[in-house]
Amino acid sequence: MQQTDGRFSDLYALIPAGGVGSRLWPLSRSARPKFLYDFLGSGRTMIQATFDRLAAVAGDDHVTVMTGVAHAAAVRAQLPELDERNLFAEPVGRDSTAAIALATAILAKRHGRDVVVGSFAADHVIRDDDAFRECVAQAVAAARAGYVTTIGIAATRPSTAFGYIRQGAPLADRAPAAPDARTVRAFVEKPDAETAQGYLMTGEYRWNAGMFVMRAGVLLDTLARLKPRIYETVTALADVWDDDGDRRAEMMERLWPAVEKIAFDYAVAEPLAAEGGVAMVPGGFGWDDIGDFNSVAALIPSADARNNKIIGDRGRVVCLDSAGNVVAPAGGEGRTIALLGADDLVVVDTPDALLVAPRARSQEVKRMAAALADQGLDAIL
Amino acid sequence: MQQTDGRFSDLYALIPAGGVGSRLWPLSRSARPKFLYDFLGSGRTMIQATFDRLAAVAGDDHVTVMTGVAHAAAVRAQLPELDERNLFAEPVGRDSTAAIALATAILAKRHGRDVVVGSFAADHVIRDDDAFRECVAQAVAAARAGYVTTIGIAATRPSTAFGYIRQGAPLADRAPAAPDARTVRAFVEKPDAETAQGYLMTGEYRWNAGMFVMRAGVLLDTLARLKPRIYETVTALADVWDDDGDRRAEMMERLWPAVEKIAFDYAVAEPLAAEGGVAMVPGGFGWDDIGDFNSVAALIPSADARNNKIIGDRGRVVCLDSAGNVVAPAGGEGRTIALLGADDLVVVDTPDALLVAPRARSQEVKRMAAALADQGLDAIL
Known part of the structure; x- marks a missing residue:
């Protein structure tokens, strides 16, 4: 399934671009969130750099964005390469589960349940694009094998700003094309300093960067089981999404505000990990989260x-x-x-x-x- | 000579409004110096408050201002009560000796050498106007008796930001209307902290606020002796000042930039004190200098x-x-x-x-x- 140019023809990338980034106020504003800024002076804004990175892995036409209606025009202006059909807009933010679920349902409807959807935040900085691509290749392989797959970032300090992933056993021959992949034993929330230090000592914990790669059908089946209301809403929306613009708009206005607001970690990743359904590929590509001014400063x-x-x-x-x-x-x-x-x-x-x-x-x-x-x-x- | 309304008919007040106040940057600017601001939120700018205080003592028409040509319009706008003839403008600042000397020469020419000239900075804050008036009354009396008279501010802390005045013997019957006046033994420059502490312990030192009250003739004679070049320039200018505007402008442009730039303390007060010609009236009227943001903060x-x-x-x-x-x-x-x-x-x-x-x-x-x-x-x- 890997194309000759090194891209994955069955991979669709999703950039959920929703958070305001109020720890970066007053640069980041509700009307102009942080992903629209070039904090690092690289010449590309956060969302542009994310698009570039994902387009190199999945191809321009396989990158999608989920953002607020209020920011759709700004995203469109910053990403002229983004296919208009791949820009999904929500009238109100309903947290990551709803956003990822809706995009996945639309992509499944368009391209089939076997495509792999990879969700990557718009406010991360990644230094080594080649290492990122290799890591995504293994994540895609683990996803094809049926796992909801996350990327575990090497923890370089006892940070209390991130959640952690506790690794389990290697997948081994369950996903031969993902030699470094392991199961996930648990996702744990942001720890206190002492706990974080303990995590670092064991060598079993990695940072949770909220990156998830999975077959569309696997995620939809999981949602149908764990979050049936969300599942029903997003599949109903996906059914009309591309065919009936008026009905889509009417349904989004009516149904979306009522969708449960819950993070993907809580709704999907944690319960599924407990069942052994989540894999983790270690990421060593130089990762940073643009969370606050201190973290911006560390990068310039x-x-x-x-x-x-x-x-x-x-x-x-x-x-x-x-x-x-x-x-x-x-x-x-x-x-x-x-x-x-x-x-x-x-x-x-x-x-x-x-x-x-x-x-x-x-x-x-x-x-x-x-x-x-x-x-x-x-x-x- | 004291009028029935409590004013002194022979007193002319001078407000030298020259300093930029660069310790108050960026509020104070070369184009808009600190005396044009209302730092204390009193509703009156520094120069307006100074005018009010001096007008209450000398009368509106006895208050004069010496400022830069660049600030004359702003001063005029802020002080509509100021007689146009009492606004003296210099094309370039030549420090306090030249400014006080020129104003004094003009006033002597207009009103005679026996008038008393009192120079009071535009950036001081005085809390007790009645006490100030009583103090000025004694200073005028000492000035009439022939002394260049300064006002010594009660030192309330060992400040290193001000120069000090060392007091001498009471004037006693040499100026009966100035019962608290004393001679000045010396003016001393801003001390270090230890020296300032020592000054405070002796009880003989007061802060030098740069206020000087003297008969016009006494100052002009002193200048003729100690600073003859300045004396010649200001008397030449005073001779044409009111009668020939074109010639005044031409002479100011030509002569003023060449006038020696020296502070009044150095040129007049210190050498004259050594000769016994300077008196000091103690001032206890609540005085502050608006020197920097810390001193502004102390006052609001x-x-x-x-x-x-x-x-x-x-x-x-x-x-x-x-x-x-x-x-x-x-x-x-x-x-x-x-x-x-x-x-x-x-x-x-x-x-x-x-x-x-x-x-x-x-x-x-x-x-x-x-x-x-x-x-x-x-x-x-």
Whole structure:
């Protein structure tokens, strides 16, 4: 099933592009979420880089995106290569299970239940594209063998920001084309620091990056069993999706807001792992999650000898006796940001909102977004 | 000579409004210096508050201002009560000796050498206007008795930000209407912390706020002796000032840039004190210098229970887990400043420049201005 150009003709990639990314406020906004930004200054936004990576594995016409109606136009503008039919829009976000299930039902209807669907988030950074492709090749092989297959990221530190995957036995001859694949014993939630340290010591735990690769029919059958209401809704929607635009729109408006909002990990991955139905392929391709300003800073080069990181135009930031800051000068043309004797701060300047916080509080920026909402400042969220 | 309304008919007040205030950058700019701002939210700018205070003592028509040509229009707009003839403009700043000397020469020419000229900076905050008036009354009396008279501010802490005045013997019957006046033994420059502590212990030292009150003739004679070149220039200018506008303009353009640039303390007060010609009246009227953001913060009430100080509209600043900050939200309409977990910072937001620094570095903001100039960013200075 592998094509001569190295792509997998039975693989369809899905990019769920839904999260607002409120830990990256005020750069990331509900009206313009983080996946539309080029945080790393690479010249490609998060969703563009994700599209490029997946198109290289599955082919342009095999990449699909699920996003909010409010962001469909922006996604279309950023991804001219994306087939219009492969852009799925939801009127309201219903979390990852519903998004993946709907896309899978549509793809199964179009291409058959044997196609493999691979879901990869729009806000991840992957450094080694070749290693990623090899890893996906094994995940596709394990998926073909009937497993819902995840990719386990090598844990390089005792992070408390990620969930973990506990590995089981090798699949061995159950999936010969996936020599590194193992079963998954369990998915575990974000641990505290001590628990995370313990995970790292055992060598049995990897980070859960929320990547899932599976045959469409396997996922749909699992949903029919574990989440029948979601299954019924998405298959009903898939039945009309391509043939009757009016009816699709009417059904989405009517049915979608009532769909259960539940993460894929909880609805599918955890219960199925307990049954032995989930496999894991180890990923060693250099992975990072663009979760907060600290994680962005870790991925961009220093602008000077004092480890200041600039997200954007360095020429607009002047640092005097200042070290280790993360500065985003996005406030508009002609603004200069001057730091004097400031260390380890996050300073994010946008046209209508400025954030100042210590880097150590990066994870808590989400709380600021909540506080602003409490004060009725939704316009800047 | 005291009028029935409590004013002194022979007193002319001078407000030298020259300094840029680069420690208050980016609020204070070369094009719009600090005296044009209402840092305290009192409803009156620094120069307006100074005018009000001096007009109450000397009368509206006895208040004069010396400022840069570039700021004359702004001063005129802020002080509609200021007589047009009492606004003196210099094409370039030549420090305080030249400014006070020129104004004094003009006033002597207009009103005679016996009038008393009192020079009071435009960036001071005085809390007790009645005490100030009583103090000025004694200073005027000492000035009439022939002394160049300064006002010595009660030192309430061992500040290293001010110069000090060392007091001498009481004037006693040499100026009966100035019962608290003493001679000045010496003016001393800004001390280090240990020296300042020593000054405070002796009880003989007061802060030098740069206030000087003297008979016009006494100052002009002193200048003729100690700074003859300055004396010649200002008397030549005063001779044509009111009678020949074209010639005044031509002479100012030609002569003023060549005038020696020297502070009044060095040129007049120190050498004259050594000769016994300077008196000091103690001032206990609650005085503060608006020198940097820390000193502004000390003068405004906290916006919340965590001692955050807002220079401007409180509604535009949101502080979460943040204490002791000084925030100026002057970036324009519709901008919100959000502080998360930030303590003891100065955050000054203006339309084209943002400053972030620890409060403890407030005095060094001047260095930032110099660094920006080095980088060719004069447009925002």
